[in-house]
Amino acid sequence: MTNSELSRQLGLRSLTLAVVTSTIGSGWLFAPFYAARSAGPAALGAWLLGGMLAFSLALVFAELGSLVSSSGALAQIPLLSHGRTAGFIGGWSAWIAYLALPTIEVLAVMQYLASSFPWLTADGGSGQVLSGPGLALATALLAMLAWINLAGVGWLARWIDGLTAWKLAIPLVISVTLMLASGHWGNLAASRLPPGETLRGMVTAISSGGILFSLLGFRTAMDLAGETRRPQRTVPLAMALGLAISLGIYLILQLAFLVSIPPDQLAGGWGRLELTAHGGPLVALAMGLGLGWVARLLLLDAVISPSATAMAYMGASARVSWMMGRCGLLPSSFGRLNRQAVPSVALLVSLAMGVLMLLSGPSWQTVVSFLTATLVIALAMGPVSLIALRQQLPDTQRAYRLPWAGVWCSSAFVLATWAISWCGTSALRGASLIVLVPAGLFALADRQQLRHGLWWFLYLGGIVAITSVPLGLLAQLAALASWALVVFPIATSSRLAQLQPMVEMR
Template identity: 55%
Template sequence: MLSGAGQLTAVALLVLFTWINLAGVSRLAQWIDGLTLWKLLVPLLVSITLMLIAGHWSNLSLAMPASGTVVEAIGSGGILFSLLGFRSAMDMAGEVRNPQRNVPLAMAVGLGICLLIYLVLQLSFLVSVPPESLHKGWSQLSLTAHGGPLVALAVGLGLSWVALVLLIDAVVSPSATGMAYLGISARVSWMMGECRLLPGALGRLNSRGVPHWALLSSLIISMLLLWLTPSWQGLVSFLTSTQIIALAMGPVSLLALRRQLPDAERRFQVPCPRMFCSLAFVMATWATSCTGRTALEGAVLVISIPSLMYVLVRSVQGQAMDLKAGLWWGLYLGLLTLDMELFSQGQRWALPTGWHLVLLAGLALAVMPMAVNSALPRASAHALTNLTQPPDPD
């Protein structure tokens, strides 16, 4: 949990990140490029050092506990949150050159590098734990001293310089993510302002082409979230859950748009769309269960309240709404919440991890056809007005 001084420091960092974003995406990229080199080299250097000095390779023969807490750690431990960074390239696509080439390249390379670094880090951790600490099994292992498991291992091995580098990295590495995510959220708000889903002021750009009002609104919301969830684990779980729920709309949208705009030019075309979209929807549904019951229910609440407010305002204004086409979304969120209340770990009818995943897959595959079939037969004229053709590649 953050202390009062810690929260003030976090607010100061948010203001700094906002100032950097206000300078434009090119200046933001310069800052992130410098920090990215650090983020790549430090984990690899630390991992190689721990493996060379400790090297307890016999640890790999010890069985890991088959527990649902392992699955939950993927969401609450920051692994999913880090892997979701691939969407940064997608959200910034409107401000990069030759997006047809660079966006998918950045997504593939970024996700691959992130996965590789995580695997190397996990391997170094597994072989660095002293065998005598595993007499009671992995489930009884506790390495919470000195600021984290890897720092505790480094201190135990007498590698004070490694521990110092890890503590510095814990401050430097998240800074790049903070800068990028603040800019991304502002650009999402800007696009929603352009499409009149949010107040029009959020759709304005300054002289540098930066959505300054949207950026300031993101700063305020970030401060509010920091105050509501002052713990790192709670904040990461909540943000991961909201992002995954948002990503779950992607597969449904792709199939719906294939129906609505069959003759539209597509620079990238997903092969076997029904198969891959169904698989993606199932995996997104699985991922929501990894974040935990509290995070998921909080995310559903945060998504539902503004949605209901939007419906209420549009109703008062007498504007037409295609509510029938969106009922599947409410059903999906309701089923996710009901599943977590009944069948998640610690609940009355908790299911083993394997069977729980089967249930969630069935839920997703049942909702998917309903979602696609309830889509509007044609894209609305208002939506088409706000679409712009991407530039030709250089």
């Protein structure tokens, strides 16, 4: 093994567990509450709709993952098919989102722990922020997660295997306990809304309610593909299995949450539900039901689940920037590996950026929409690249080949466009600016293959314009779908005549 090669140690079990541990993080502690408050009993349908959207993208990336089996592939795939500008946009948007995710997970840990250790937070005027000791503890936790990643992918796999077993069991135990202790099944018929309002509530639950944010962990299999044995087979299977397991757990947890709310707390409707005491919604619910041991178990898991997810995403962010460094989209130092075949420079930069984000004082609630928009922007490249690579590599064997790819990819691109818009105007504008401004500067400095990536600016600019016009929900969805179907053939036809020569496929 040379100093430019990653170590392939992960099998199907470890990679599937990595997907699960990336998917079941702080989302399970917060998303059932926010989804219920947005959509009421229709939150169950919102999880199914969010799962359908995630599966539609996962199947696209299953073929891409069988073809491009490198770690940090979210940066490499658009570079292969559409050149340097498109590769920078895809890699940059994924990296920005990944950089923030470990910080958000650690903040979730601090928020739950503050109910038992109030000295971890202080009054920031407009809400609770980390105190000096809380900031020190959060920084130490990020540093420990970086140390585990630096020890090598073998160590990372052992930690993920152990922690994910816990993460699978605890939500199920708590869900069954809540349903047995307080099975108010009549809540499922409470406060039914007209179809239009129900659909709007489901859209809000999917975006700012955290559903889609919670379900996009399947891409971790792509990020670790370069360290996986038999990646052409293992990556697609791990994505499908991991997402199916995670969605099943979230549906059970959401059902348990809905039927465990005391009916008197729903007098004002689901939209006015408040469960803020005792450090978090699930803890507040358990304490209200007299389930002290469940509350203590939740507080313990509030440390373990988000920490394991943060650990996985810290490694994923390093591998995306490592690939960008190898491909010349970031400084070459990002592409260096240490003796354990870990991208150490990229990992340490991820740690430093995470600490800086801690100092800025974000919260889970305020950034989930922005992160979701940024992540889906990165994933929206998948359907375009798949069709492009079908044209560029027509005879290359694929371990998995998506059936009806033209129809499926067009539909997935429409769904991704809707998901980006659902995150809200402010989150969409913020994500577009943080992606397109650096991309514009990159394009000015590196004009190679610029025209192959210009469709990105057209696409995101159109979404911002459409969502800025006051339209009804159905009219806006129709306008966005039409825009996506106009842009999609433009994007696919903007592909390179031949694959980007700087990038090797493994």
